[in-house]
Amino acid sequence: MRGAAAAALALGLLAAVPVLTGRSAVLNWLFLVLLHAGIAQSWNLLAGFGGQVNLGHAAFFGLGAVVARILWLDGAAVPWALFAGVAAAGAAGLLIGAPSLRLRGAYFAIGTLALAEILRITFANAMPEVSALSAAQLGDYALAPRYYLALLLAAGTTTVAWGFSASRFGLGLAAIREDEDVAAAIGIPTFRQKLLALLASTVFAGLAGGVFAYYHLSFYPSFAFSPIWTFDALIITFLGGVGTVWGPVVGAAFFILVREALALRLAELHLLIFGVLFVLVVVAFPGGLMQAGAALGRRLGAPARPAQRPQQG
Amino acid sequence: MLAVAGLCKAFGGVRAVWDVSFAVAPGEILGLIGPNGSGKTTVFNLVAGALAADAGTITLDGRSITRLTPDRRNALGIARTYQHVRCLPHLSTTDNVAVAGLYGARPAASTGAARRAARALLERVGLGWAGGVPAGRLTVAERKRLEVARALATHPRLLLLDEPLAGLNPAEAAAALDLFARIRDEGTTLMIVEHNVGAVRSICGRVVVLNSGEKIAEGAPEAVLADARVMEVYLGERAPA
Ligand SMILES: Nc1ncnc2c1ncn2[C@@H]1O[C@H](COP(=O)(O)OP(=O)(O)OP(=O)(O)O)[C@@H](O)[C@H]1O
Ligand SMILES: [Mg+2]
Numbered sequence: 001m002r003g004a005a006a007a008a009l010a011l012g013l014l015a016a017v018p019v020l021t022g023r024s025a026v027l028n029w030l031f032l033v034l035l036h037a038g039i040a041q042s043w044n045l046l047a048g049f050g051g052q053v054n055l056g057h058a059a060f061f062g063l064g065a066v067v068a069r070i071l072w073l074d075g076a077a078v079p080w081a082l083f084a085g086v087a088a089a090g091a092a093g094l095l096i097g098a099p100s101l102r103l104r105g106a107y108f109a110i111g112t113l114a115l116a117e118i119l120r121i122t123f124a125n126a127m128p129e130v131s132a133l134s135a136a137q138l139g140d141y142a143l144a145p146r147y148y149l150a151l152l153l154a155a156g157t158t159t160v161a162w163g164f165s166a167s168r169f170g171l172g173l174a175a176i177r178e179d180e181d182v183a184a185a186i187g188i189p190t191f192r193q194k195l196l197a198l199l200a201s202t203v204f205a206g207l208a209g210g211v212f213a214y215y216h217l218s219f220y221p222s223f224a225f226s227p228i229w230t231f232d233a234l235i236i237t238f239l240g241g242v243g244t245v246w247g248p249v250v251g252a253a254f255f256i257l258v259r260e261a262l263a264l265r266l267a268e269l270h271l272l273i274f275g276v277l278f279v280l281v282v283v284a285f286p287g288g289l290m291q292a293g294a295a296l297g298r299r300l301g302a303p304a305r306p307a308q309r310p311q312q313g
Numbered sequence: 314m315l316a317v318a319g320l321c322k323a324f325g326g327v328r329a330v331w332d333v334s335f336a337v338a339p340g341e342i343l344g345l346i347g348p349n350g351s352g353k354t355t356v357f358n359l360v361a362g363a364l365a366a367d368a369g370t371i372t373l374d375g376r377s378i379t380r381l382t383p384d385r386r387n388a389l390g391i392a393r394t395y396q397h398v399r400c401l402p403h404l405s406t407t408d409n410v411a412v413a414g415l416y417g418a419r420p421a422a423s424t425g426a427a428r429r430a431a432r433a434l435l436e437r438v439g440l441g442w443a444g445g446v447p448a449g450r451l452t453v454a455e456r457k458r459l460e461v462a463r464a465l466a467t468h469p470r471l472l473l474l475d476e477p478l479a480g481l482n483p484a485e486a487a488a489a490l491d492l493f494a495r496i497r498d499e500g501t502t503l504m505i506v507e508h509n510v511g512a513v514r515s516i517c518g519r520v521v522v523l524n525s526g527e528k529i530a531e532g533a534p535e536a537v538l539a540d541a542r543v544m545e546v547y548l549g550e551r552a553p554a
Binding site: 020164167168171172174175179181182183184185186187188189190307308309311 | 361362363382383384387390393395399400401402403404405408411413414416417418424427442443444445446463465466467513552
């Protein structure tokens with residue numbers, strides 16, 4: 001309950017930021033943190049809680065982005081444009097998951113990776129022009145609504161993650177992650193649970209894409225399918241703590257802080273630095289920053305007493 | 314309650330299980346014995362649904378379950394343990410059992426109820442002290458008991474135990490046999506794969522003997538273990554204890 005109160009307080013403070021400050025630098029920075037928390041958390045829902053590694057998360061982010069962007073620039077209301085992007089991403093998730101999640105092994109990872117690359121190349125050819133806002137749309141542009149959408153995204157994905165951590169469905173997913181044969185043997189419908197978790201994951205990835213499309217002044221459609229979206233989600237989740245509720249949020253704040261501080265605009269350098277950082281954190285703290293924080297907390301507080309085996313008599 | 318007819322399973326050229334038929338009566342403890350590699354674990358995998366049969370039928374209370382997935386079979390009341398122990402290593406010992414109680418044949422109403430039931434089952438198998446420990450930290454002998462608690466949490470009507478005594482010391486083995494007898498008395502039917510012939514004699518009402526994937530004998534333990542073919546199979550491998 002203390003956690004819920006802290007989360008509500010944080011949400012209230014974040015909601016008040018656009019009222020308290022007109023500085024777009026602050027709002028832009030927080031927008032990026034919330035967007036990345038949302039992408040990473042959506043990846044975490046399936047990979048962290050369910051152990052199914054999606055290497056093509058960019059496919060669902062990209063579909064959400066491109067579908068929402070086209071409809072919005074065509075004059076559709078923003079909620080409808082976002083909804084259509086979400087539906088496209090979720091449908092793609094079910095299409096790729098229905099065959100590949102029935103199988104064990106690398107089929108799902110490879111299938112999602114291939115899907116993202118196929119979509120990226122297809123959109124690079126079909127829509128080679130940069131997608132830019134019209135002068136009228138630029139005149140109407142305000143940061144606050146984008147910011148609130150990103151906040152909704154981050155809060156929504158994190159609420160679902162919290163639901164996963166505390167429910168029957170989430171315990172079932174954890175069992176699938178730990179040992180899928182055992183999970184099936186204790187009555188867990190493994191395929192259905194994996195598919196549902198994938199649906200939640202891709203729907204939120206699509207929403208993240210839509211928020212990105214509504215935020216950005218101009219981007220190449222194929223960029224929305226760039227592997228960078230998958231790997232940022234993966235790195236942020238591992239930095240923060242994979243399979244935890246708050247890991248992707250903490251990881252996103254850290255990631256954006258470092259990225260913006262180093263002004264890492266070059267993709268290659270970005271990958272190099274975060275690759276090294278990723279390895280360092282994961283080797284030292286396999287549970288990410290969440291684990292590091294917990295270890296520090298134990299240092300400062302009283303040590304927990306480990307359970308004792310009774311002495312054999 | 315369980316009837317297996319003409320069951321076959323081959324791995325490449327290896328006939329792991331070949332034309333095996335037997336039935337399990339409600340309330341009995343049926344032993345499944347045979348030398349190493351004779352197909353005992355494969356029979357369990359086929360009955361629990363971890364493997365699909367090449368031929369043959371499996372019926373539970375008259376209903377064919379041959380094509381059902383393992384989770385559906387568990388929901389109908391078949392639970393199992395593994396010869397080579399398998400736990401959910403990063404989950405707490407309590408949650409290993411609680412998650413089984415949330416699914417299985419009679420899902421618990423809430424995670425709280427499932428955890429309470431899990432703690433009671435852990436007490437029962439002597440792991441009451443270990444509820445908060447990640448299951449991966451338990452010893453192999455402790456994980457064997459955890460597997461029994463996990464299987465029981467699904468409310469099985471038929472429990473398949475694959476070498477549940479292997480690696481236990483005599484005191485632990487005696488306690489385990491005691492527990493199995495009580496589980497049977499409470500209405501769960503058991504099938505046990507076990508190399509310890511003394512244990513088989515003491516607890517099984519009936520045994521089925523496999524050799525090279527085929528059934529070579531079936532009946533009361535005393536009669537079957539005195540059977541010339543069974544003696545030969547065992548003496549060829551190792552002397553019965
Ligand atoms: N998944 C598998 N893939 C290939 N071969 C297998 C597989 N499972 C079992 N086998 C083979 O099938 C045969 C029967 O194996 P099984 O494990 O059922 O024997 P078992 O009676 O349980 O033996 P043990 O007493 O050693 O546990 C063996 O020859 C084994 O090598
Ligand atoms: Mg075996």
